[in-house]
Amino acid sequence: MSKSISIFDTTLRDGTQGEGISLSADDKLKIAKKLDDLGVQYIEGGIPGSNTKDIEFFKRVQELGLNAKITAFGSTRRKGTVASQDANLQRILESGCQAATLVGKAWDFHVHTALQTTLEENLAMIYDSIAYLKQQGQEVIFDAEHFFDGYKNNTEYAISVVRKAQEAGADWITMCDTNGGTLPHEVHEIVSSLTSMIPQAHFSIHTHNDCELAVANTLSAVQAGARQVQGTINGYGERCGNANLCSIIPSLELKMGYQTIGTDKLMQLTSTARFVSEIANVNMPVNQPYVGNAAFAHKGGIHVSAILRDSRTYEHIVPELVGNKQRVLVSELAGQSNIVSKAKDMGLELDSTSEHSRKVIDKIKDLEHQGYQFEAADASLELLLREANGEMKELFSFESFKMLVEKTAGRAVVSEAFVKLNVAGNMVYTAAEGNGPVNALDNALRKALVQYFPDLKEMHLSDYKVRVLDEKDATAAKVRVLIESRNISNSWNTVGVSENVIEASWEALVDSMRYALMGKIMQGNEEGEDTTHRGLVNH
Structure with missing residues (x-):
């Protein structure tokens, strides 16, 4: 035969x-x-x-x-x-x-x-x-x-x-x-x-x-x-x-x-x-066998601990045989093995037995309990891990923002954002319009930062998702915002959570900018050496 x-x-x-x-x-x-x-x-x-x-x-x-x-x-x-x-x-x-x-x-x-x-x-x-x-x-x-x-x-x-x-x-x-x-x-x-x-x-x-x-x-x-x-x-x-x-x-x-x-x-x-x-132009199911993004994704701490010893424990084939790859997810189900594996992918060394690692895990679990989801927001997770590892310094800090949304008869809705930041010791106050509150915030934040960090001209917001977490609370419900950003060659995802959709969006936007500037805000790059692209990952 x-x-x-x-x-x-x-x-x-x-x-x-x-x-x-x-x-x-x-x-x-x-x-x-x-x-x-x-x-x-x-x-x-x-x-x-x-x-x-x-x-x-x-x-x-x-x-x-x-x-x-x-x-x-x-x-x-x-x-x-x-x-x-x-x-x-x-x-x-x-x-x-x-x-x-x-x-x-x-x-x-x-x-x-x-x-x-x-x-x-x-x-x-x-x-x-x-x-x-x-x-x-x-x-x-x-x-x-x-x-x-x-x-x-x-x-x-x-x-x-x-x-x-x-x-x-x-x-x-x-x-x-x-x-x-x-x-x-x-x-x-x-x-x-x-x-x-x-x-x-x-x-x-x-x-x-x-x-x-x-x-x-x-x-x-x-x-x-x-x-x-x-x-x-x-x-x-x-x-x-x-x-x-x-x-x-x-x-x-x-x-x-x-x-x-x-x-x-x-x-x-x-x-x-x-x-x-x-x-x-059809989204692939993440759980599609062999080729889906989640086909070889592992979330439970016990599973991750096992696959790190031998992937055959929870994978029926080697993912690379079909051009896919193993992924470790971080969530409220995560154990130390998940965090250590993710950190290793990011070039970080974490001791799985240390008190420091346990604190990082506890913080992630607490944030997940509040509604954060790091499975789809690796950029926010990397910022969190690098902060916990003492590698970050801030290049700008938030002072305030205000929103103006105006609707008059016979005209489209106009959104305007006013943002105040402290950038490198300088108080920066900008205003920008957008086709919605989030777009206006994005434009104002970028306008404030791009004069100091020109590389931000290359990035843009490419996707925006909002999910209501507590539907029974109706309009007072907590929401989670996931933002995808892109530059010429990379994309990354960030997350924000709040009872206010604008605040959640702001949090995700700020993380997106911080991640784009990763090389500049890691301690040791005091001269502003641009290693941004080294820090970016494809998702």
Whole structure:
């Protein structure tokens, strides 16, 4: 039995049917290049001729010189027509693709209801379409749509569909769980039966995630004899999505002993998943297996203590194998091991048995009890740890701020902030407007500091989140503000907590500025040596 599994990616076609996902031709070309770099064998680009984006994609993708086979999607010929005159098949041939995916009905219910034709005509449509494309020199992947539902409803007919595709010369026959309702043991039984019945055929599996079993069903099909898997990056797709290649590929490669894209390429998996997420403008779930930000994150003190001895205690693989990394979170559940690990990442040495370390842990736990959250605010945590380690000196101190928010009839709301700071012994008083109170505060604070620290011109606030912590207290509730800031090459996150959203925002803003000036405010840089970028980390 072959231990090699072909990877067929349909992110650019089936993935775009997911709610909220729309890719331009340029987007699709960028993702295709990234998928090719990852090492997938097939990239399904779309339906040629169906829309201007796909027309442009198939025209331009030829210029990229990709190693993967670019595949065009289409359906079998229309009922009562001739394959050689079918417009859909002609568009596939004109696309310049290296392979064609043809979808045909494998469920008798669909033949009667959707196609409104006879079972015999459906078989003829399948045979004629595949045979015609093979005569034109095309590689053909036949997608037997609703195969598993068809097999359970009318086994004899579903098998006849597969046999007809095989007789016509299909290079791959794909068993599709189109409605996503089949269970793993059913998939295994049906695929095992089919592969033993028609051993000369090459079988592929295409599953949907409506029961959250798409990955499990795909792996079951491979165990039963399928030698190609279809899926999408991050599981994008219609309804609940398609089988997630970001889980399937490492499971096959690292757990089941199959060759897919190779271990070297596998290390690009996390960066590929996040790249596609960015292009698609869809946030990745932090707890996504293998490639999620929290996939190898540890919070409980006992867990952290164990992984510091041997990561196998709480990690099923080495994160770097899929291009991810281990993270230690600091929270009210943290023990000394968490703090020591985080400090080590920041270049700090803390003795886990010292009274000093225990005081730092107690302070963090107390702040978390008040509503602070350092899991998503590493910059604020680093400032706190460096202060506790005696490494910080202040370059500016807060005196006061005032806010003016004015709304007059027929005009937009105007926000103005007045900030008074002591900077290097000088009293600085500034005012600035903004499109809201927080933006006004940010502008006024920056205006006060940038004349002394020009590097702050490079940074800007890139994200702002507010969470109410005590909803039962209504408008008097305590809130937590998380701010993300960026400069040319880095981003960092800070946190503030208060019953007043402006005060919480101010606290997070000040921490953001302090972190940007980290190199200047650490003791020992008395001459103002700029080591800012050394202190910044990506989050």
